Amino acid sequence: MKSLAWLASVLTILGVNISNIVTFWSMASFWVRFFFVASLIATLFWLVSDCVSWWRGRARHHREEKSVNRYMLKLLQRGGSAKIFANNLSWIRDAPEVLNFLKSAPSMGRDIRTFVPKLNDLTSELAANGVIIKTYSWLGYEPSARFTLLNPDEPGSSLLAIGKGAFPDFYIEEFSDSSHSRVLAVARDLLNILERVNDDTVG
Numbered sequence: 395m396k397s398l399a400w401l402a403s404v405l406t407i408l409g410v411n412i413s414n415i416v417t418f419w420s421m422a423s424f425w426v427r428f429f430f431v432a433s434l435i436a437t438l439f440w441l442v443s444d445c446v447s448w449w450r451g452r453a454r455h456h457r458e459e460k461s462v463n464r465y466m467l468k469l470l471q472r473g474g475s476a477k478i479f480a481n482n483l484s485w486i487r488d489a490p491e492v493l494n495f496l497k498s499a500p501s502m503g504r505d506i507r508t509f510v511p512k513l514n515d516l517t518s519e520l521a522a523n524g525v526i527i528k529t530y531s532w533l534g535y536e537p538s539a540r541f542t543l544l545n546p547d548e549p550g551s552s553l554l555a556i557g558k559g560a561f562p563d564f565y566i567e568e569f570s571d572s573s574h575s576r577v578l579a580v581a582r583d584l585l586n587i588l589e590r591v592n593d594d595t596v597g
Contacts, residue, residue, distance in 0.1 A: 457562040463489035465566060466542070469555055470495060473544035475505035477585050480540055483508065483516050493520075500524030509588050511536055528588055543581050554578050 410418050410430070419427065456462045462485065470476055470492070486493050497520060499506045505526075510517055512531040521527045544553040554569040554577060569577045 454566045454568075456564045456566060459485060459488060459561065462557070462564065462566070463492055467492050467495060469542060469544065469553075470499075470506075473553070474503075475545055475547065476507070477543045477546050478506070478508045479537065479542070479581075479585065480508065480510055481537055482510060482514055483520075486516060496520055496525055497523040507585075507589075509585060530588055530591065541581060543578070543585065546582060546585065549575075549578075552578055554581050 419430075422430065454465065456465065466489070486496070496506055500523060507526040507528060508517065508520065509528045509530075511533070512529050513521075513527065517527045540557040542555045544555070545551045550571050552571050554574070555566055556569070557564065557566050559565050571578055
């Protein structure tokens with residue numbers, strides 16, 4: 395962690411190590427001791443901040459589809475717009491709350507766009523309710539990635555959620571502009587390219 399690396403640099407500058415810390419303390423002036431204690435306190439706060447950031451940004455473990463469905467509903471409700479990159483959206487079939495939210499989102503002014511290789515009955519149902527569906531069947535490619543980009547056109551408030559694995563060891567990891575701006579930039583570029591080369595747009 396950066397906090398520990400910073401503390402190590404401070405100790406190196408002061409010439410302090412485990413073997414001579416007692417000698418250092420007894421010989422140090424008041425201001426050197428003050429700087430040393432202040433560095434320890436600052437490191438402690440920085441370390442806590444690092445731990446909190448790690449905890450919030452950790453990959454979420456989901457053992458079953460119901461858990462993912464609850465997560466996805468909360469995620470979609472957080473944004474005013476979203477772009478969903480998927481294969482066939484089959485997971486929505488067993489998530490009526492998510493399906494109903496997506497179907498009602500356009501009428502509430504939310505811009506929902508879904509990117510799938512080809513249309514199916516589920517995407518057609520979503521399109522009939524105003525969800526924009528983008529396809530690219532001419533590529534003959536079935537994607538293995540699954541991700542959702544929340545507020546894609548609002549840098550600073552965008553959030554990228556990427557799913558990986560298989561049940562019971564399925565994980566979803568979140569990335570924000572503040573911590574992973576280049577990762578979000580790659581996702582935006584991919585979605586923008588697909589918007590321009592898609593077979594057809596329905597919805």
